[in-house]
Amino acid sequence: MALSIWEALAVFAAGTGAGTINTIVGSGTLLTFPVLLATGLPPVTANVSNALGLVPGSISGAIGYRAELRGQGRRALVLGLTALIGGLGGAVLLLALPSEAFDTFVPVLIALALVLVLMQPRLADVVRRRRGDAGATNRPYGGPVLLVGLLLASVYGGYFGAAQGVLHLSLMGLFLDEDLQRVNAVKNILGAVVNGVAACVFLLVAEFDWTAVLLIAVGSALGGQIGAKVGKRLPPSALRAVIVAVGLIAILQLLLR
Template sequence: MALSIWEALAVLAAGIGAGTINTIVGSGTLITFPVLLATGLPPITANVSNALGLVPGSISGAIGYRAELRGQGRRALILGLTALVGGLGGAILLLALPSEAFDMIVPALIALALVLVLLQPRLARAVQRRRDDNGTACRPHGGPVLLAGLLLASGYGGYFGAAQGVLYLSLMGPLLDEDLQRLNAVKNILGAVVNGVAACFFLFVAAFDWTAVLLIAVGSALGGQIGAKVGRRLPPTALRAVIVAVGVVAIVQLLLR
């Protein structure tokens, strides 16, 4: 499908916005997906093109957060493998299930994630007190509860991905003894893995629009660097506020869609 110059500029701008917000929080899909639909792409083609185009942005954001990733290599590997399995499962579901399958559950899921993000400091202290009482240490990868949660969140990410980063941060916050910026760095790795595996799957089995993919790819790569510069400077309270604000917008947009 041929895009007009104005449509192409809109898709490129959406890619920059999505790459920026994905690196800081997540939910960039809520910017690019409606723009792709507005250009006339069918929903599944738009979703697949979006997933392919956002891969460079995820990688760019992860590179921008490389300082916060130091010392987290093994954790990123274990959580990344979990995300890979979940993301592939979600990509398969995208082609097997109607888009209405998640329409009702996703807003509730994001709302729960926002509550967990808001309560994260208190929950983390409660979890640490329980560990102290039991004489146990925090597991570097969060244990089976976190792995199971990430598997499901990555499945959703491979399927659609709006507010996927919010889900990741809400799961890791209470279960990993790290500050929010270092968790955000891991979140960017997980997003890159899920988008990457979904993209590889879609290349062979789904229809997509190369023009839209390339425009979003260029835009999201630029946005990933912008998001890293902005996000890394935010104090934890401000970053948490941005996460909640983006999550609320995601819920409203999903309910009105």
């Protein structure tokens, strides 16, 4: 489908904004997806084109956070493999189920994630104390509860992806004894993995619009660098506030859609 110059500029701008937001928090899909629908693309085609276009943005954001990833190679590998399996399952579900299948559950998932983000410092202290009382050592991969939670969040990410970064951040912030910025760096890796594996599936079997994909790809790659520069300057309390604000906007947009 041919885009007008104004539609192309709108898609590029949305891609840039999505890449920026995804690197800092997540939820960039809530910018790009409505814009793609407004250009006349069918929902599934828009969803697939969006997933493909956001892959460079996730990679760009991860590169921007490379300093915070130092010493987390094994953790990123283990959690990344979990995200890969979940993202693959979500992509298959997208092709098999109607695009509205998760609509009822998504706002609830995001709301629960925001509660976890707000309560993360206290909950993390409780988790650490219980581990200490039980004589357990710190788990670099967060334990089985985190792995299962990330698997399910990545299934959702491969299926639609709006606010998957919020879900990933809330889970890792609770179960990993790490600075929030270092957790955010791993979140960008997980986003790249989920979007990447979904994109591979979509390239083989789904319909997409190459013009939209390229515009979002270039914009999101630029946004990934912007997001890394902005996000790393935010103290934990400010980053947490941004996460909650974006998550609330995501919930409102999904409920009013």
